[in-house]
Amino acid sequence: MTLRLTNIAKTFPDGTRALLPTELTVKTGEIVSLLGPSGCGKTTLLRIIAGLETPDFGSTIWFDNDDVTSLSVERRKVGMVFQSYALFPNMSVRANIGYGLKMQKLSKSEINARVTEVLEMCQLDEFSKRGVDALSGGQRQRVALARAIAPRPRLLLLDEPLSALDASMREALRDELAVLLRKFQITAIFVTHDQDEAMAIADRVAVMSNGRVVQSGTPEELYRNPNSSFVAGFVGNAMHLEGKSAGKLLTLEGGTQHLLSEGSGQNVYVRAEDVRIDEAGSLCGEVETVTFMGTHYRVGIKGIMPNVLTSIFSGQSAPNVGGKVRVSIKPQALMLLPEGEAQA
Amino acid sequence: MTNRTFVLACLTPLLVFSVAFLALPLVRLFLVSGESEAGWAIYLDILRKPRYLNTLILTVLVSLATTVAALAVSTTAGMFLSRNRFKGRGILLSIMTLPLAFPGVVIGFLIILLGGRQGLINQITPGHVVFAYSVIGLFLGYLYFSIPRVLLTVMAAAEKLDPTLEEAARTLGASPFRVVVDVILPGLMPSLIAAGAIAFATAMGAFGTAFTLATDIDVIPMVIYTEFTLSANIAIAAALSIVLGVVTWALLLLARSLSGTTVSAGG
Amino acid sequence: MLNSRTKLIQLTVTLTACAFLLVPMILSVMAGVTANYFQGISSGLTLKWVFRVWELYADSIFLSLWLAIACLISTLIIGLPAAYGLARHPGWLSRILEEFISLPLAVPGLALALALLQLYGSMKGFRISWTFILVGHVLYTLPFMVRSILAVLASMDLKTLEEGAASLGASPWQRFRDIVVPNAMPGILAGSLTVVTLSIGEFNLTWMLHTPYLKTLPVGLADSYASMRLEVASAYTLVFFVLIVPLLMAMQWASARAQRIAQ
Structure with a gap:
């Protein structure tokens, strides 16, 4: 199913504009992530798509060729996975998963068959008779997903589906979720504030800030070609190289850096993995922190720009704290973005 | 829909x-x-006419005495029961909460069995000791009614007291007495005020107990009853009811804002 | 923590209080099964007073049970949806409404009964019917039912659970039936037992609202205290204890359970 949102906006009764007029299209079978910091309007947008929130007048939501804007949530045929999972504590795992089918007035045998199928797909067969209170966080998350998917919704919506889990489990379940969503072959939208999650699961990421979608594209596009300093900072934690640029030269406290193109009026961004500790480098600073990360070190360097510049160092022995180091950055790794954008 | x-x-x-x-x-x-000849001045009459004023004073005095006694007894017993685990504790607790379900009339009757003409005290003491129908009997009846309610409030508060506060006070060198004064009582204070307000309001409005015991004592509920049924003086009965209702409601509102409990006045 | 002398004082106070509460109950039970209370237990044990009570007051007992059931049904019909409504619409209006319906907890029953009599006393058909007493009982017990359910509902994320059900296609009524009621069950149970216990023991309102042909158990008790011999009055009290004590214990158990769930 193709989802098309036109002119979607939301103003709360107290006048807060949670969502500015937004357009978004999600193609059949596509998995799209709404990524942004808290308060950017991503959950509001998801809830509007679900029918749990009414958008401002003039907004329209299309499911293929059906205008569902005024359809209430229970008629919209969307599957939703809630942040807290919202599993019904008075029902077993089986009853939870079968609830949506029961609402469609399917026969007992049809319900049973479909529930069994979904239980298997989500590897929940052995827990089917349990109460939801007797499940681990990861199991609950799978039950919530199974429950949402069982009635064969036109669209699957997930609101921060991994945020209720421990950090240690999150990564494993993230990959599992990505596999399951593709197995279901369903159009899906999920909301997250975690860029790793968005990149790992989604085909396409829509980055949101202050109530609007600022950029949408594949994870690679967003990472390599951010169109704003916000996206650069939020996706991949790019650092702003603060200095004075004249022509193709950027002057920093710790030296000068070549640029590929005209730098005036532009902000220059760089990612930590592109900052090389290099004896022949043109920039010079002092090591402030060294953090061992297992596969590499994170080295914080001061004196190059007003803020600390972070470098990923993958050599065997890290530089000493307090020591002077030289740093080089390849000009093609720098991202030049227009000034005047608010930083996240 | x-x-x-x-x-x-x-x-x-x-x-x-x-x-x-x-x-x-x-x-x-x-x-x-306000429909009597006195009009709205009837509320002033309550304060001006000795009969009503004396009734008001007596009711307040008996209720105050009940409150103080119930607080003293129930706080002591409640702290003891919540801080000690021993055989028979459960039974003691059950005995002390049973009267929760007794209506005031039954409690009045129980007091008669204690202090009436055929009562226990009159039988086992040499002199003629009958107190059931006096102010003392009424006070004991109200106390019987209030002990379980105050006890439950105090115990709920005692369970919520953070024991590490007491331990902290002791590591700082406080004597057991100082711990009670500086840590336990301040911690219980909101609940004690709340429980006191409940006991007071309950006693002010208690009709059942008074109905059985206070045939000769003028407390507000009895005066309302007799003015209404015997004298057909409906305006004064209504006015006294309003005054009584406002007082008990205000007290229980105070109690609830302090402790969040919902113990019924009833009785 | 406290020294043993303090503990001894505490124990003495506790035991004295227990004795004060328990001794009259025992006296009452004894008097109810003693052939002649004035002569003491030596006159022999008997159940004749209990049978006498049955002859005299069986109607009152049945009326009380009937009223308690009717009161339970009424408070469920009014209170269950209301508790849900209050839980879903938290705000100053709900606070005021909850505070208002809780008035009967604070305002003495006598005053409420007078108020009801002033407004409806002249409607003869209603005044002499059992439903008039029922209104009083519902008025008094309703806040207990509403608060008991509300406490349980307020402790769960009702809004999200309902959104979950709605996203699966459940209508408001289906959500109420499938999600709200089953999950509110501990509160409903505790509230129901409280309502029944209080209704059976209610005297203050009932005394004012009853008619000579409609006497409830506690009204009958007051009647027997005033006009019957001590043994009959005691036997009647004994019957009341037998009825109310198990209910009270069940109510305390259910309330403690609901409270645990609500936390």
């Missing part, structure tokens, strides 16, 4: 019932209180 309409529909039976049988009757009661 939208969600909002459904939720409002859910509240409709409650609204209808409480308007018809609570709001309108109370308004009517208030209007009736």
